[in-house]
Amino acid sequence: MRPASLARLVGLGLRRDLRGLWLSMAGVIAGVSALLFFVAAGLGTSELLRTRILPVDATLVEVVPPSVSLGIFGRVEIDDARVEELASLPGVRAAYRKMRVRVPAATRYDGSFFGQRLRMGVEIVAEGVDPGLLGEEIPGFSEGEGALPVVLSPRLLEIYNGSFARSRGLPRLSEKLLVGFEFPVEFGRSLVGSSSAGRYPVSARIAGFSPQAMLEGITLPLETARRINARFGEDDRTYSAVVLRAEDPSRVPAIVERVRELGLEVDESERRLVRRVGAAIALATSMLSLLGLLVCALASVNIALTLGASVRSRAVEFGIFRAVGARDRDLRALVLGEALAVGLVGGLLGVGLARLAAVAADAAVAAWLPPFPFQPETFFRFPLWLHLVGVGLGLLAALLGAVAPVRRVLRQDPARILA
Amino acid sequence: MICVEGLSRSHRTDDGELRVLRGISFSVAEGELVALSGPSGAGKSTLLHILGGLDRGYAGKVEVFGRDLARLGEKELGAYRNREVGFVFQASHLVSGLSALENVLLPAYFGGAPPERTRAMDLLARVGLAERAAHPPSRLSGGEKQRVALARALYHAPRLLLADEPTGALDPENARKVIALLRDLCRETRITAVVASHEPEIWRAADRHLRLEEGVLREIPAEGAA
Numbered sequence: 001m002r003p004a005s006l007a008r009l010v011g012l013g014l015r016r017d018l019r020g021l022w023l024s025m026a027g028v029i030a031g032v033s034a035l036l037f038f039v040a041a042g043l044g045t046s047e048l049l050r051t052r053i054l055p056v057d058a059t060l061v062e063v064v065p066p067s068v069s070l071g072i073f074g075r076v077e078i079d080d081a082r083v084e085e086l087a088s089l090p091g092v093r094a095a096y097r098k099m100r101v102r103v104p105a106a107t108r109y110d111g112s113f114f115g116q117r118l119r120m121g122v123e124i125v126a127e128g129v130d131p132g133l134l135g136e137e138i139p140g141f142s143e144g145e146g147a148l149p150v151v152l153s154p155r156l157l158e159i160y161n162g163s164f165a166r167s168r169g170l171p172r173l174s175e176k177l178l179v180g181f182e183f184p185v186e187f188g189r190s191l192v193g194s195s196s197a198g199r200y201p202v203s204a205r206i207a208g209f210s211p212q213a214m215l216e217g218i219t220l221p222l223e224t225a226r227r228i229n230a231r232f233g234e235d236d237r238t239y240s241a242v243v244l245r246a247e248d249p250s251r252v253p254a255i256v257e258r259v260r261e262l263g264l265e266v267d268e269s270e271r272r273l274v275r276r277v278g279a280a281i282a283l284a285t286s287m288l289s290l291l292g293l294l295v296c297a298l299a300s301v302n303i304a305l306t307l308g309a310s311v312r313s314r315a316v317e318f319g320i321f322r323a324v325g326a327r328d329r330d331l332r333a334l335v336l337g338e339a340l341a342v343g344l345v346g347g348l349l350g351v352g353l354a355r356l357a358a359v360a361a362d363a364a365v366a367a368w369l370p371p372f373p374f375q376p377e378t379f380f381r382f383p384l385w386l387h388l389v390g391v392g393l394g395l396l397a398a399l400l401g402a403v404a405p406v407r408r409v410l411r412q413d414p415a416r417i418l419a
Numbered sequence: 420m421i422c423v424e425g426l427s428r429s430h431r432t433d434d435g436e437l438r439v440l441r442g443i444s445f446s447v448a449e450g451e452l453v454a455l456s457g458p459s460g461a462g463k464s465t466l467l468h469i470l471g472g473l474d475r476g477y478a479g480k481v482e483v484f485g486r487d488l489a490r491l492g493e494k495e496l497g498a499y500r501n502r503e504v505g506f507v508f509q510a511s512h513l514v515s516g517l518s519a520l521e522n523v524l525l526p527a528y529f530g531g532a533p534p535e536r537t538r539a540m541d542l543l544a545r546v547g548l549a550e551r552a553a554h555p556p557s558r559l560s561g562g563e564k565q566r567v568a569l570a571r572a573l574y575h576a577p578r579l580l581l582a583d584e585p586t587g588a589l590d591p592e593n594a595r596k597v598i599a600l601l602r603d604l605c606r607e608t609r610i611t612a613v614v615a616s617h618e619p620e621i622w623r624a625a626d627r628h629l630r631l632e633e634g635v636l637r638e639i640p641a642e643g644a645a
């Protein structure tokens with residue numbers, strides 16, 4: 001059968017039962033759009049998780065001393081020799097040291113804060129790092145005279161803007177605005193009492209922001225942390241962690257194995273958290289997607305019933321086709337063509353509806369929910385392949401739905417119908 | 420040339436085997452117009468469907484133009500119905516939704532070649548319906564529909580025309596017109612034709628008259644020749 005003839009007769013067949021046609025198509029639209037909506041939501045949220053809420057650099061391995069030490073040699077600690085050893089492991093491009101400031105610290109602020117009066121005090125954690133860890137150079141981030149340069153996590157700013165600023169009526173801030181901002185920090189003093197070794201009040205100045213900076217505190221140059229520890233007579237020799245940068249992510253497992261052989265541990269808490277939250281998102285997505293698939297299956301059954309009834313009512317017409325020379329494959333092509341047309345248009349409209357629903361959902365969130373940290377512009381991601389999956393699913397539902405009607409047509413006996 | 424030998428056809432029904440054709444034999448020469456009569460239920464339609472390749476559940480031998488129909492594959496049988504046979508049914512069985520012209524073109528939809536609209540138009544003109552080409556079947560009278568069906572049957576210039584009570588649903592006036600048209604077309608095209616009909620007028624127009632009764636076929640001598 002020539003394509004033009006096929007198209008003409010398929011069009012004719014579709015117009016025979018417009019109500020059934022719309023019913024069949026509505027099922028496909030519902031199934032495809034539901035599936036795509038949920039999958040796109042899953043993709044969008046997991047991307048949000050990976051890129052903004054818990055960004056994990058796949059090439060970084062954080063090595064920490066073992067939490068429990070066994071054996072007669074005492075605690076395995078990370079000193080300079082150990083760092084050398086780690087840096088020379090195969091596949092390691094660089095090693096960055098981290099040293100906690102081992103005395104309590106607090107910041108008290110009482111004054112004007114971007115046009116508003118702010119009075120508060122918080123205990124903070126401080127950690128020194130090799131500046132190279134922070135990636136691109138942050139100006140002024142080195143041990144020296146004057147105010148202590150500190151680097152903050154952009155996620156901290158996000159949380160401040162998303163919840164803290166709102167609840168306290170403070171202004172929303174940008175990284176640009178904050179760089180250069182100075183605030184007092186007092187080492188050797190917690191809010192509940194002073195350390196025995198005295199106090200060390202300094203002024204800290206925000207030098208910049210980096211995803212590698214610690215989330216729940218301030219990040220200082222390594223040598224600054226070392227100096228403060230020395231000043232208080234604390235350990236200024238061993239490191240609280242070493243971050244290894246692998247040459248590429250594929251080398252990470254081997255590096256992790258070597259690190260464990262050395263008696264050290266790898267801090268995988270963030271990675272594990274990402275994996276766990278990611279798995280939860282994937283689970284929720286697949287449950288909801290299953291719902292979409294179920295609707296698609298129902299759509300397929302719906303097509304089978306509607307098309308089956310339509311084909312039965314057109315027995316005479318198919319009989320005429322037979323009489324003028326239609327072969328089995330012609331009739332099969334006609335019925336399949338009608339089903340696939342429903343699947344294709346239903347699939348396309350389903351994709352469109354899913355995208356519309358996503359836009360509507362994003363707009364609803366923006367309009368009705370108060371701002372919250374890490375709020376994205378969209379919770380959905382529609383890669384090209386997802387569109388193709390949507391249309392393909394519509395076609396598949398139609399194809400499966402056409403199986404029974406096709407068999408019915410091929411079983412019809414033209415001699416009996418036309419007599 | 421049609422050659423039928425010992426053709427039997429029975430149907431399984433609720434009350435047992437219904438033997439419609441009981442070993443009939445006959446032959447039709449090329450270009451002959453044969454009238455087929457018999458009471459309702461005698462098996463006229465059954466015989467035409469077998470000759471036309473629509474019914475394969477028979478026993479015996481059916482040879483049309485030197486080909487044993489039982490030996491044709493599904494593909495060859497489709498081509499046989501498409502190119503070698505033209506069917507006209509009692510109920511005109513036009514496809515609603517297609518214009519008269521497209522109904523004439525219908526065989527082309529299932530053939531390999533592109534539809535030839537001028538050929539279809541010529542045929543419509545020949546049956547006197549050139550101005551009705553764009554009309555859907557719903558706007559044609561019973562007689563007009565049968566004439567369109569006749570044009571459709573002739574589209575591929577088949578060698579065999581099978582008509583199953585083509586005037587059975589028409590008033591006498593229209594029946595006469597269709598019969599005349601059928602007779603003239605058969606003469607013009609020298610087509611071999613088997614026409615099942617109760618119309619004495621068709622019996623007279625035909626070269627031969629076969630009568631099917633109780634599953635048995637017998638030849639009725641032509642009135643004039645007797």
Ligand SMILES: Nc1ncnc2c1ncn2[C@@H]1O[C@H](COP(=O)(O)OP(=O)(O)O)[C@@H](O)[C@H]1O
Nearest residue numbers: 416419430431439458459460461462463464465
């Ligand atoms: N597929 C079928 N199954 C059962 N009985 C059939 C079938 N087709 C035809 N018949 C029966 O066979 C007989 C002959 O039918 P038919 O050839 O249509 O007769 P005619 O055309 O001479 O009126 C009728 O009794 C009819 O009911």
Ligand SMILES: [Mg+2]
Nearest residue numbers: 419463464583
């Ligand atoms: Mg009949």
